[in-house]
Structure formats: C-alpha cells, structure tokens
Amino acid sequence: MSDTDSIDVDHYRDELESKRAEKDEFFADHPQSPIPPEERDEFDGLDYFNPDPAYRVSATATAHDDPEVVSMETTAGREMRYLRVVTLEFELDREDEDLEDGTFELAAYQQESPNEEPLFVPFRDKTTGQQTYDGGRYMELESERDLTTGDEIIVDFNLAYSPFCAYSETFDCPLPPEENWLEITIPAGERDE
Numbered sequence: 001m002s003d004t005d006s007i008d009v010d011h012y013r014d015e016l017e018s019k020r021a022e023k024d025e026f027f028a029d030h031p032q033s034p035i036p037p038e039e040r041d042e043f044d045g046l047d048y049f050n051p052d053p054a055y056r057v058s059a060t061a062t063a064h065d066d067p068e069v070v071s072m073e074t075t076a077g078r079e080m081r082y083l084r085v086v087t088l089e090f091e092l093d094r095e096d097e098d099l100e101d102g103t104f105e106l107a108a109y110q111q112e113s114p115n116e117e118p119l120f121v122p123f124r125d126k127t128t129g130q131q132t133y134d135g136g137r138y139m140e141l142e143s144e145r146d147l148t149t150g151d152e153i154i155v156d157f158n159l160a161y162s163p164f165c166a167y168s169e170t171f172d173c174p175l176p177p178e179e180n181w182l183e184i185t186i187p188a189g190e191r192d193e
Helices: 009-029
Strands: 056-073 079-092 102-111 119-123 137-141 152-156
Touching (some): 079 119
Antiparallel strands (some): 056 079, 079 102, 102 119, 119 137
C-alpha cells in the first residue's frame, strides 16, 4: 500500500532533492567519497529516477525471534554473515499498465553485532544491470524500536542507493541474496548513468 495519502508530496520531493544534492556534494568533495580522487573533477552528480511517492510504501513486518544466519557473497568473492531479523511484506499498486502490481516481500538484515544499527535491505529488481548497478542496490530502514510481527514500517525505494563498489573496485560489498531478488521493475532511487 502506498503511503502517499499521509504526506505532502511537494514537500517530500523537495526534501528528497535536497538529500540528493547533499550526497552529490559528499561524493564530489569528501575525502571518504567512493569516487576515485582522479575522477572527482569530472563528477557532476549521481543519476536518479524521478522522485515517485508511489514507491514509498507501508510494509508489514514479520519478526524472526530466532534470526537465521544468511551468508552473502561479496563483490570480492568473500562471504559476509548477516542475521535475517525481519521479513517485510508490501504492496505496489501502480497506475502504469506495463508495471506489475502485487504483494512482495523483502528480508531485512543486521550484522551479528550488539550495536544498534539500521535494518539493511539489499535487493535486485528488473532494473538491475540495465538501468541500475549490476550488483544490486541497498536501502537502510530506521525504526524507533525493534520491530515485532504486525508492525508497520515505511519502505521508500526512492532512497535506494548503489553500494560504494559501484564507483570503485577498492570496496567490497555484499550482494543481495536470492530471496531479495524482486521479479518486478522498481524505477526509483539511484540509477546508472
């Protein structure tokens, strides 16, 4: 279910554009930018799909009280261990006849550490390798408390981003596990040039 009824769409778009401008500035100037130093002078900003509130949806959580360990392959051929802590179920209801409607699921993970951290949601969709980075994209979801089964959380695909390894091979990034491969097109968030 889209969450557009409860937001001021113009304000939402302005806020999203402002966050994107901040990120472009970080990528262009910051010493920790993933853009290799020799390429920063040429960098003129990341590419994005147009903001679309239809891809800001409310998801219902199913909490995993005994989280299963999931090994994710990385771009450098290693494996990283995560815990599958929550499964998120959401609906996409799009007016474009060419795009699929329906109910979908994504798993959300955390690393095996006691630190408070956002939920990590790596995913692939039908734009992967076509319009977006071929290693998939990520989202991070913040919740004010641990999610329990039945809780609602906003999943905003407009905030989906490419991992740092999309910009430089010096980074080693986890690849989305097969359970998070969506068989639909998500034209929202960061895209390839």
